[in-house]
Amino acid sequence: MSEIKIIIAGPRGRMGSEAVKLVTTTEQFKLVAVLDHKYGGMMLSDVAGFQTISNVPIYTNIENCLQEVEADVLIDLTTPEVGMYHAKAALEHNVRPVVGTTGFTKENLAELERLSYEKELGCIIAPNFAIGAVLMMKFSQLAAKYFYDVEIIEMHHDQKLDAPSGTAVKTAELISDVRETKKQGHPNEKETIDGARGADYDGMHIHSVRLPGLIAHQQVLFGSDGQTLTIRHDSYNRASFMSGVKVAVETVMKQNNFVYGLENILD
């Protein structure tokens, strides 16, 4: 594979700074520019934390950037609004977008899909780049075809506000798509303390553990006569997203169509 020339939007964010590290340390990748709302006209090496990265200009405006810099892929790790604007501009300049955002509307997705189709260019939108989490969900959906009973235990640090986690609900949705609704547990089971059996999602039970020390963990447990199958993902830090970004960049160069969700490029 020849070198892939990459622009990163949002290089100073938590995901973005990991992406800069990924691109500048991967042999086949080359960082050719970054997009930032600050520091336009400066070099990335002028910014604290990036002193060792040479020859990467900073742009505040994507049109200017795409006119002046030759690139293959745009990695966008900004906000849904900015990401949408960037992705459209990229496709119009024949640059393939890899966008990590959870907030795109159905209209946004439809518009990008149409543009990707017209330009015959790959475009990948991924709400979750943690390859392990995506595989966990994919495997859970596969397993649910043979194991009709499943419970999800997700475990996070105790600063998390919402329970269950988004990943747990997404996992339950994916399982729900492939199985008939089943009310699990004994028909006459009884909670002697409310909530013991967890949250009910379409007959499945989801349990949310919150403890200091924990980071982000989930296990999906399947049971049938005489056996259990467990699929578990442990995420320890943000570096976990980068293998997913790498696969997405490699794939977006090979495919000429629109993809939503990392699970659809992992085969």
Place this chain on the structure above:
Amino acid sequence: MSEIKIIIAGPRGRMGSEAVKLVTTTEQFKLVAVLDHKYGGMMLSDVAGFQTISNVPIYTNIENCLQEVEADVLIDLTTPEVGMYHAKAALEHNVRPVVGTTGFTKENLAELERLSYEKELGCIIAPNFAIGAVLMMKFSQLAAKYFYDVEIIEMHHDQKLDAPSGTAVKTAELISDVRETKKQGHPNEKETIDGARGADYDGMHIHSVRLPGLIAHQQVLFGSDGQTLTIRHDSYNRASFMSGVKVAVETVMKQNNFVYGLENILD
């Protein structure tokens, strides 16, 4: 240690038949009689399932049994009512009782304690003989002095009716005894599906998983800054109770006092 002569009450029950196996295969133990409400006057080897066990008479009446047979210990695995009657009769005949039952009242326990004290004879009443489960509870109580945040996940087959399990509640009680009440999790945490955060016991959260295939499992998770400590017990079958019965028999011969709960003889 010289040979310990043992009577078993309830030899045909699920626990009882395991106890017969334990006593007849342990070198220092000798089965001298069994108590059963059926088959009085027959030999144990006449009963289906026990054909290979020779020279063990069956009694239906404990008084007759204790008058005719010389014994050191009575292992009682019957019901609370029968167990109480048997334990008293045993102490009066200078035989030390080891009783596995969950249903004794406070008055029962007080009466046996008084009798044990008067006769200066060991007497052990244990609601749970699974040594691993008892150690899990004991360690959890010890850990709770240093880790103020704890969640319990208990997992059982889906034929179980009650949630949480008795062991989970007992574990929470033991932890509660040694820590100040603490409302765990983020003060503003929110369940987007009811029950996600499990049952609340004095600020701790208990989660009950039910799946076919599972048998009886519990994990107690402790968290603090940057670390977690997990204590887990898996019970696969009834044989798990027998190491506890063995320890209890050995201990009841050495101690001349009343003990309630296996945790109090494991040091």
Place this chain on the structure above:
Amino acid sequence: MSEIKIIIAGPRGRMGSEAVKLVTTTEQFKLVAVLDHKYGGMMLSDVAGFQTISNVPIYTNIENCLQEVEADVLIDLTTPEVGMYHAKAALEHNVRPVVGTTGFTKENLAELERLSYEKELGCIIAPNFAIGAVLMMKFSQLAAKYFYDVEIIEMHHDQKLDAPSGTAVKTAELISDVRETKKQGHPNEKETIDGARGADYDGMHIHSVRLPGLIAHQQVLFGSDGQTLTIRHDSYNRASFMSGVKVAVETVMKQNNFVYGLENILD
């Protein structure tokens, strides 16, 4: 789906007796005969352990059985030699074989494949019917395309003689098929006690735990920057094989080709 008429060979074996239970309790399945080297001419209800199962004749000779009884599927849980003979006879009488055996030679498999092709009849040979174990291996192979570092921990009761287990080696083989050989761990890592890093299979490490109490468990751990993915199977008893037999019977009726390995019918 209309009723599937089934013959079981080897009904008194450990797997076979579970299969009898499965077939007689599954609504769409009907047990029409059994093959046994004993009790020919009797009814299955005459045999200890099967008293409640009515109207199932016992045959010692498969030719007689297939001539007298109308059947759709033969489930064979005997030995490789008998299984081979039975499978051929079944195909020749237009009955679809589902055979659970680990000992078939390549020649056996080729012969059955040819016969299945000629008769245009489904035929499934599966060395392992535990659906959870098969999915664990399948998912491991899929995950290995994205996670280049993997270790396998298999855990069994301490009566097991060989280490590593067959399933662990099979899992490593399947992973090896899809990844470039990688010597894992630090290049300069050092064992201060021999064997600490486990068995080396093509750069992967396999660890075999043996403890009383354990039954049959395996976890496959994948790691990459900041995350781990774990796939675990726990097998508690022989009933765990039956969901695989059920899927195989349903599939063999729908497909008209030869299949070796349950993994090839789980999609």
Place this chain on the structure above:
Amino acid sequence: MSEIKIIIAGPRGRMGSEAVKLVTTTEQFKLVAVLDHKYGGMMLSDVAGFQTISNVPIYTNIENCLQEVEADVLIDLTTPEVGMYHAKAALEHNVRPVVGTTGFTKENLAELERLSYEKELGCIIAPNFAIGAVLMMKFSQLAAKYFYDVEIIEMHHDQKLDAPSGTAVKTAELISDVRETKKQGHPNEKETIDGARGADYDGMHIHSVRLPGLIAHQQVLFGSDGQTLTIRHDSYNRASFMSGVKVAVETVMKQNNFVYGLENILD
């Protein structure tokens, strides 16, 4: 409890900076000075990373420090040589040492014990401040009295050079101290690939897993008939040491004797 006045030696190290954070954020603790081989005469707030911490002078010489500053406890997180010198000086000035170092000789320990005894002052030397790891070892030793079969699985990132880890070996030692040597596994067990059964330490087996993504994890598995008991510690970052330092400071104020090892103050 009244306020405890604390000096920290080694404030800029990885452990030391966590200790500064602990002491300055714990209500009953007060940081009164730090010892550093640099920056003598400056204030801690002049040093990068500590700008918000006011009124803490830096000393390079412990004698000067102890003469000018009134203190109750010295937390030393330097090297064995410096730590030894500091601990002696502290005791002589009636300041109680809490020292975290793994390198003290037997002579060092004996000398500090004598000095602590003469001055009737608490002194705690702890090679490992991770309370969870210390409890795991303590519980393992307790469990080994009732479970005679145990295997240890330790799991670390793949940059670790030695296998097994120090904590795993220490755990095996502690278990060895309380049980008769037992050669575990089946007497005729056979490794079909060398190393599968792990490292042998006095009959116990230790398995070392190395994967990118992992941090520092250990589980101790005990098995007996029909049950397993697992004690697991996960350490995610250096903050995990601080709860141990906190307990040590509180204890050293209450006890007037010498203690080696955190396990001896956790009851």
